[in-house]
Structure formats: structure tokens, C-alpha cells
Amino acid sequence: MPDQVLFATEVVLNGLMAGVMYSLVALGFVLIFKASGIFNFAQGVMALFAAMTLVGIQNGQVPFSHLFNAIFGTKIHYFGWEVHSVIAILLTVIVMIFMAWAVQRYIFQYLIGQEPIILFMATIGLAYFLEGVADLMWGAEIKTLNVCLNSDTCLPQGINTVIDSVTFGWFGYGFFVDNLDISATIVAIFLVAVLVIFSQYTKQGRAMRAVADDHQAALSVGISLNYIWILVWSVAGFVALVAGIMWGAKSGVQFSLSLIALKALPVLMLGGFTSIPGAIVGGLIIGVGEKLFEFLIGPMIGGATENWFAYMLALLFLVFRPQGLFGEKIIERV
């Protein structure tokens, strides 16, 4: 019996950690939805695109080399140099900002005032486009992602031995916590803190919040919506990069990275599309919920329940509380 409790505790702990990983993706959605009402389906592909760009820059790959080779019959693939992680990250951020600008300039500028579903569809188009561009630029093969400060300190993986041995001393059973998850948690906390500071204490951040509250009012006090939206997409691009690094470090950088968006959607349902705390708490609830369900009920019904259970959990929750976790009760008017 105590064993069962310890196992369950371990599952909960790991569920929380998994939840953090989901929240990382969900955050990007929330930022964009809050500021512009766009449900950005491309968030997952943005993570893929960012991670691929990062690895490509790190390894000195020649962008679009496959395309060049096909057109001109050349055989170029690599520049032959490697770029330090920090510089590569900075370069990737620049690429993401450029992407944000392009998205605003060439897509959403033309779609101002359209219905939400049209905007949503545009992001699906964007997802296809980005996915194709990412593959064209860097190739579809799987790439190993190592983000290192220097040759010794990289993103750590594997069981955290400290927690393992300390808890072993307490319970006679060492808890398993993944180092990468711990890093992800720290990064997530840091990221949220930066976002909060940015939105509370900088002029751009305040403008962003103003736009999120009321477009018209923000316009009337002289905030440039265009600029804010580019800013928001850039920030979301940065969040995508962080999510891409964390997920990519775990599984290698490849197409499937874009599917992490599917893990973030139930989180959004639960936490609400417009709430940053919702994205975090929602992620934690989904993480713990699906892990516990798989662990306790899964074996009885054949397992592999996580994909649908997260959605069912969010669905049930919404049926009883349509306004979501942090939303206020909606009073309908005519």
C-alpha cells in the first residue's frame, strides 16, 4: 500500500513536470489570442521551425540547399562551420522576428476585421507553409539538438540523482525526476517572469495589454496595432523557440515536433484562451490528470489513453464551467 502511494506520488510529480512542458506550448497560443483574437494553429509548427532553424544554424547547414541542388545540380550542404549555441539562439530569434513581421505584413494585415474562423484558417495555411519552408530550408531528416553553454554544460537529461538519493533516504524509494523537466520548469518560470515584467513594466508591454483589452480604445490613444501585433508574434515566436528547444532536446528535432500543438489544445480549453495563469494551471492539471488516469485506469482498458483523456477531461470541465478556469461567468445580452 505505501508503495502504491509512493508510485502515485511519483506519477503526480512527473505529471506536473509534463504539464510544464504543455504549458510552454500553450503560452504561445495565449499570447497571440489575447492580443489579436487569432487562434494560432501554427504555434506547434513555429516550434518546429524555430528548433530546426536553431539546429541548422548550429551545424552550419546551408539553407534551402536541397532546392538549390535540384535547380542548379550542385551538391552543397554545409558551410563547414559550427556556431555557438548562444549565438545560434540569437540568430534564431532574429529569424523568428522576421517571421513575425512577414506574417503580419503579408497575411494578417489583409485579414483585419475578418471572422475568427477565417483567421484560424489562415494560421492553418501558415502552418502548412512554415512546415514546408522548414523542410525545404533544413531537410526533413531528424536532427539531434544540443544546446550548450560550453563543452561541459549542456541541457541535462536523465534522472536527477540528487532527488533520487535524497528521497531514497526518506522513503526507501527514490523519486524519478528528469533533469530536462527540471530545466524546463526553471525556464518556464523564468519565461513567465520575463513576460510579466515585460507586460507590466515596459511601454511596449503596457501597449500590448491595452490592445488585448480593447483594440478600439488602444487605437484611440495612439498605439499602433500593426506594431503591437508584430511584437506579439515575435514574442510568441520566442516562446515557440523555447518550447522547441525543450521538446527537441528530448526527442530530436523532426516533423513530430509540430504535433506538440495537439498537447497544448486541451490545456487551452481548460485554462481559457486568454489567460496566462490559465495556461500554466491548465497545463499542470492536464499533465497530472492524464498521467494519473493512464497509470491507474489505463492498464484496465488497454492503455494509450493520454491523447483522448486530456481532451475528455477538458471537455467535461467545460461542460460544467463553460467560462473555463479563470474566466468570469458570461452574462449573455441581446
Added chain:
Amino acid sequence: MKKTLFAAIAATLVSGAAMADLVFPSLSYRTGPFAAGGIPFADGYADYFTLLNERDGGIGGVPIKVIECETAYNTEKGVECYEATKGEGSLVYQPLSTGITYQIIPKASADGIPVHSMGYGRTSATNGRVFEWVFNYPTNYWNGASIAVKHILDLNDNDISGKKITLLYFNGAYGKEPIPTLEALSEKHGFEFNTLAIDFPGQEQKSQWLQIRRDQPDYILFWGWGVMNQVAVQEAANIRYPMENFIGIWWSGAEIDVLPAGDGANGYKSLQFHNVGSDFPIFDDIEKYVVDTGKAAGAGDQIGTVLYNRGVYAAMLAAEAVRTAQDIHNTADITSAMMRDGMEALTMTPERMAELGLPNFGPTFQVTCENHGGEGLGAIAQWDASATKWALVTDFIAPDDEVIMPLIEADSMAYAEENNLDLRCN
């Protein structure tokens, strides 16, 4: 431009059969969630045929044409590819996806074109009495399960009663294949058998690995594909599962599957039905005739990797079947029906493989009218993380036919009955 384009489209739609070449369609997938595994295979497949064209002028003097068609591992695109290429005089289909294989089997059987699903697809197609047009030599999933268990038996002095073996699998047709075999084997050898399913795509496997941590199985067998592979190896390393007790199927045993996990993956094992590494004379020829002349399908950096080798192996078996067919029918320009005869009479001997520049590259086997699966041999390879190399650590092991043959018989007979097929080879 417009006119020629239109002509090209019309040509594809009408597709008059040009029989001058030996045509091999390659249903590859260089995009989508499984591209990482599809690319090296397709490259190897194409490069071997290019080599034959460049070095030998084709097979028996007839040049080879490879028509590549992108399926993205998607069944509809697979069907489209099949329909688009079958009129080109295609000799054999290697669908490279269990889903596409199932779709193509009835169509190809009706069209009279052989299907070769090498180490995947419908296992019971081994029974040539039922499946005239389908081949799955040199081995299949049920054999794979049996070989893995045999290897475990070897490690434990042939006694594994009471041991715990867990199957971790892709929650789909492919992953479910070995379950009946393993259940039968668990009865025979008295080990405790469990299953853990992972849903596509499998980036999140925490709960499965926590269960493994709790249950402490002695061995894990693993049927994964795509990102699932990398994550599983990583998670196994994370929970410090003894990697030498973690055995993947041949689709979960390539370099790309273990590299992301770094040193943690050291000792991980996988089944193979062909040899690994670049230490074969054929690769020198490929470098010389294909890569250096700029005719390689890929960047040329995949040579010697597991999946590239598998592509080469698949192409080599196809070419050998063509040679056999040419001998049988005494004509260089064979049809798909002759190809089938060649495949049914295919014999791989150590001598022949040495001649081809692939000594000890694959198991020896013989295809017959009754047995379309060969002897079903497979070997175990192990990953050496410091050398970043796979290496075979066993000889080619024979599966437990005593268990598998009745299963194949039952499944194929059910198919025959469902489809009112008469048995062949009498």
C-alpha cells in the same frame, strides 16, 4: 510549356506501358512524421539500382528505371502512387508501410503484380498457398518476436519461466502484430507477458516508463516507429533501465533512434534481418559509381547506416529475383508475372552474397511456392555509443516455427475463406 505539361499529365493518366526498362516503383516517404526513417531507405534503394545501371548496365543487359513516388506514409497517397505507377510496367511493389501493404495486397493480386513487404506488412502472407502475389522474405514480425525471445532464452540458459517481459508498442496495426505470437510464446516458455501501448506520435511516454519503473520487467520488447523510438530510448536511459535488456524491432534500431539519447543509449539492442555498418565491398562501388559521379539519391552521407543498408538490401533482393526470373524464362525483358516466378524461386546463399559484394550481409534463405517468407532468420544488433556504431552481436537466429507456423496457417486460412480463394501449390 503548357502543352508539354499537359502532355505529361495526359501521359500519366493514360500511361502507355513502356516495357523497355525494368521498372521498380519506390513508394518512399521523405516528408511527414516518419520522414527521418523513410529517407535513408529510399536513398539506399535508389542507389543500388543506380549502381547496377552504372556499373553493369542494368540487370542482364536491361537498364533499370526507378520511379519514386512520395507517400508520406499515408495510405491514400500510397494508393494513388500504386495506381500512378502500375501501368508503367512495374515489376514489384515495396509499399514500406503496413497500412499501404494491406491496401495494395488485393489490388496487386488482381492486377498480377507481386508485392514484397520486407519485414513488415501482412505476416500471414508467408503462406504462399494463399497469397500468390505477396512475399515477405526474409522475415516478419512474428519471427522477430520469436527471435527476440530466443535471444532472451539464450541469455538465460533456456529458462525464462517467471521472467517478466513487457511489449511496448505503437498503438496501431503494426505494433499489435507481435502480440499473438508473444502470448503463445509466453505460454510455451512460462514467462509473464505484459503490454504497454503508446499512441501516435509518442512524444510523451512518461506514464509508460513510470509503469515500467514500477513493474521492473526483466526485458522490454519494443515495436516503435518515428519519434516514438527516440523518446523511448531516451526515457529508458532516463529511468536507468538496463539497456541490454531493451530490445527493439528492426524499425526501432537505426542510428537516428539512439543518437539523440547520447551515451545513455549504450547497450540498446535491436533486431536486424541484414547486417549493419559500411564494411562491405559493395559500398566502395556505390561510392565510386554513384556518389562520386553525383548520381546519389541523397547527400551520400547515409551509406552504412542501418536504414540505408536496408534499402540496399531490398533492392539487391529485388535484383536477384529479376536475375532468377530471367534465368527461368530465358528472357532479359521480364514482366511482373515472370518477376513473381523469380521471387518464388529466389535462393540466397552465402556464396551469392559474397559475389555481390555483400558477404554475410543477410541470412541465407530460400523462397518456395508454399513459403513466401523464407526461413525467417534474424539477428540481434547492439548499439555502441562511444563508437556510435551498431554491430551484430549474434548470428542469424531461426525463429520458433513450431509456434509461428500454426498462427500463420490460421490467419491465412481465415483470409482465404473470407475471400473465397483456392489454395495453390498442390
Added chain:
Amino acid sequence: MNKTDVNKGSDDYSVRSVVMEMKNITLRFGGVVAIKEISFDILEGEIRAIIGPNGAGKSSMLNVISGFYSPQEGEIWFRGEKRPWLKPYQVARQGIARTFQNIALFEGMSVLDNVMTGRLTHMNSNIFSQALWKGQSEREEVENRDHAERVIDFLEIQHIRKTPVSRLPYGLKKRVELARALVSEPSLLLLDEPMAGMNVEEKEDMSRFILDVNDEFGTTIALIEHDMGVVMDLSDRVVVMDYGRKIGDGAPDEVRNNQDVIDAYLGVSHD
């Protein structure tokens, strides 16, 4: 079915039967009291106006009548029976139709289709008949189209019959909305600020339509309106609300002279 047509046209209000009676209605949103203990009645064939300054609770009152809000306290009696708690569509099926303050037309449909939605409560053909477009459904379609066309003629919007409503100017939209409500042959018609945002000409047109509806179809009408002049000319009796309370009730002239009303509303805004 208590069709009290006998009383119609009588100028003596004591003789007319009561269509709807509100008894001590109280409606709260959280801590905010929107309507406090209000009672009044609506008589057969009259035009009843509810007036009051902004935030007086007029719209909430209308929403209570049409079942959109359910009051915490009080009773609604409809045609001599106490009305149970009903959903809006059930209220509509009782023969209560309404228009909206901020036009609530179906923007993706044509004028004709919008008007036809007003007949939905009269269409009951089953799905198979509809799928085949044969039998009852085709008959119903023609019958109800007939009704719709009559209302369209009546409100003089024939020329825009097939135009998508999203392309119409404001005034016409208001008229289409009236058509949609009217076509259901309501026994009680609720109009939520029918003349808001109109110019003088449009207001005159709309007033004429309202009076014609009342005259020709004998439809009982309850309306909310801001424009005092219009209300006084149009309505038979007026309820005045302020801060959720009723501060006056009676004929337009009576109300006009009520000191409370003058203080709360007319004295301030009437010029």
C-alpha cells in the same frame, strides 16, 4: 386558446382582457438589482410602452418577458395562466415575438430567408419530407412563403426580398426585423427601441407601420422607446421605470403629469 377578439377595438380598457400580467418581478445579476418588484399588465390590442432613462431596466424587463432572463422573484401570467419557467424558444412558441435594440438579424441570409425564419414556429414537416422536398414540406414552404410575402408587401420591402441583409442600410434592417417578428402572427409583439438611431423620416415610417400593425392585425404591442414624443403619440398606456423600479403607469397624459416621472426623467431630458 383564449382568442378574445370580441374585445378588440373597444376603447374602454376595463373591458379588454389581459394578455400578460407581471407580478412583483425582481431580477438580480449577482448583487446588482436590475428590476425591483415591478408589476404591470398588458391588455389585448393595446400599444403598451415602457419608458425610462438609461439603465432603468427596460431592456431587462423585455428580456424577462421573452424568457431570456428568469427573474428571481415574481410571477408572469399569460392569458390567465401562470407561466412556468420557460426557455426563450418556448415563449416564442406561445406567440410572443420581438425585435431587438441592436438589430439581431441573421446577417448571412437574405431578407426573404430572415422573414421566413419568423415562420419556423409554424413549420412542422418531418426531416424525410424536407430531405426529399416533397409532400408536407413543399406545401408548408409555399404556404408560409405566402405569409411572408404578405408581410413583405405590408412593410414595403419587396424590392430587397433577395438581398442579403448584411448589405441593407440601418433603417431597412429595422424594418426587416419587424417583418420577421410580425410574420409569426404574434399575439404579443415586443419592440425593443424600434426607432433608435433613425432620422425623422424613418421614425415617421416606423411609427406608421407600428400603428398599422396594431390596427390591421390587432396585434398587442409592448415597446420600449427613448424618444418621448413618439411614445406619447403612439402608445395607449405607458409604464415608467427608473433604477429598476416602476415610478409611473397610465395613459400618456397621466404619466406626463406625474411628478415622480418628471423629476426622474422627463424633467431632465425633455427639451
Added chain:
Amino acid sequence: MLYREAGDFKTSYIEDNQTFPIAFDRYRYYAILAISFLILPFLVNDYFVNAILAPFLIYSIAAIGLNILTGYCGQVSLGTGGFMAVGAYSCYKLMTAFPDVSIVIHIIIAGGITAVIGAVFGLPSLRIKGFYLAVATLAAQFFLVWLFNRVSWFYNYSASGQINAPERTVFTIPVTGPNVEPWAMYMICLIFAFVSAVIARNLTRGALGRTWMAIRDMDIAAEIIGVNPLKAKLSAFAISSFFVGISGALFFAVYLGAAEAGDSFGIQKSFIVLFMIIIGGLGSIFGSFAGAALLVVLPVILKLIGADFLGWPTGLVAHIQLVIVGLLIILFLVLEPHGLAQLWRIAKEKLRLWPFPH
């Protein structure tokens, strides 16, 4: 002058209510029907049916179904793939359990079963709206696929979990199984697509259609004028799923011949059908066909140009294809958010006024 409307008067509401009130439109429609039913069956070959016509017609049915739900009733669904799986697996179970009953009946019943399941998963739509609902329908998608994968009763306990369509005939002509003639496959798909389109058209132009559109355009107002939202939404979910179920049954039994839930009816299916109706046009039956045609034919054309004509590596072509499809979606939305159907409508209006623009 393409359109001559002068003198084309209607003297009854029945005439005014017909699908193609303009005589020219009507004749063109009859011409298309004649070509598809009387001429094409004699021209089609294996490739044309398998790569283009059959998927086009089957996807059109699915798109009609989803268009009823999303385009007419305004409820965005991402569960189409799951509902197609319900149709496919129901059809499979019926085919194998009652081999003597006609496959046509099985397909229709499969649609009916899907309608029931669709209505059940439509229940949350009463409480959940907009994108929340769209995401919620993913629960159906994932759960249904998991269920068909997991419960072996659904695939008759076969070793692999694949379902295979046995041969069934209509008037002794095989329409499922390996021996289907291309024209037979084409005809059964065409008949189902045609009947579906007619039924959907009738439903959407009548009382039920107006109920749905009222809910779509303004659900609160709709309820106040007497629309029961429960009935409206559930009927939309059920009828939409009915068509989607039929398309799933055809997709499995007639087109693919073999299927596996996760592989053939994954989330990609849900997305592709949604693209079809948005590119084709929300709230338009014609748009469902146009969108399906575009998304089925476009990749084939791109492949022909890239791989067969230019001779580029197939992987590269596939990537470029992604880029082009993505760009096209965006371009369509930017140029005409209401899809091909709206473009067509505008073109028609211009033609009718020609040579006097406004």
C-alpha cells in the same frame, strides 16, 4: 451575354424556390449531370478513378456533411476523421455480419449509426461555443480512433487490427473488394455524392436549413424567435455526421478496401475536410464540391509538374507542395474569405450584369 434572365419569370413560389432559378444555370447543371452519369463512366480508367474521381466524390460527401455543421449551423468541428471512422467500422461490421444484405443498405445504416454518435458528441455544443467547441470535438476524434484501435470486436479480432472489405456486389457488379471495375467504383461514389448533394440542398434551403443558419448567425436571437437550440444543434450534428459516416463507409469499403483507424481516419482527415469547406465556401453545397476538387486535384497536379515533369526529387516536391498549399489557403482567405463558391457567385453576378457593370 452568358446570362439571359429577361423573360425568365416565375409564376409560383414552387418555381421560385427551385435550386437553379435561372434557366441557363439549370441547363448547365443538367449538362454536367449528363456528362457525369452518361459519358464519364465510359471514359474513366483505373488511375483516374483511384487518384482523382473516387477520392473527390467521397471527400465531397464528407465536405457536404461538415458544411452542414460548420457552414450552415456555425459549429466548427475537428472530429470529422473520427466520424468517418465510425462510418467505416459500422460498415465493416455490417458487411461481415450480414453478408447477404446489400452493401448500399449497409452504407446507409452506417451513416445512421454515425448520426447517432455524432449527436452524442454534439451534446457539449449546448454549453461550449466557438473555438472551445472546435477543440472539444477533438475529444471525439481521438477517443473514437482509440476505441476502434483498442476494442478488437470492431475489427473482428483480426491479428493486425486492419479491416478488409470483402467483395460485395450491386446488381451482380462488384463494388467492393479487389475486382471492382473503375467505372463501377466511380458510379457508386457518384450516385451517393449526387443523392447526398440533393438531400443536403433540400434540407438547407428549407425550414431546417433556416433553423441552422439562424443559430449560426446569432444563436440568441434564433432562440428568441422560437428555435430550439438543442434540436437545431443536435440535428445539425446528426445530419452532418450522417453524411460524414457515409463518406467514411465509402472511403473504406469502396475506395481503400482496407483501413486502420489511426492511419486512415486520423486527425489529418479532420483538417483536410475542414480546408475543403473553407476554401470551397462555408454554407454552400457547390463549395463543398469545389473545395474537395481543389484539394484532391491540386496535390496530384503539383506532383505531376514537380516530380514527373521537372524530375525533381519527390521529397523536395512534397515540401514545395506543402508550401504551395499553405500559400494557396492564405491567398484564398486574403482574396476571398468566403471561398470558391463566393468567387463563383461574384463572377456570375458580373456576367449577369455584363456589359453594364453596376
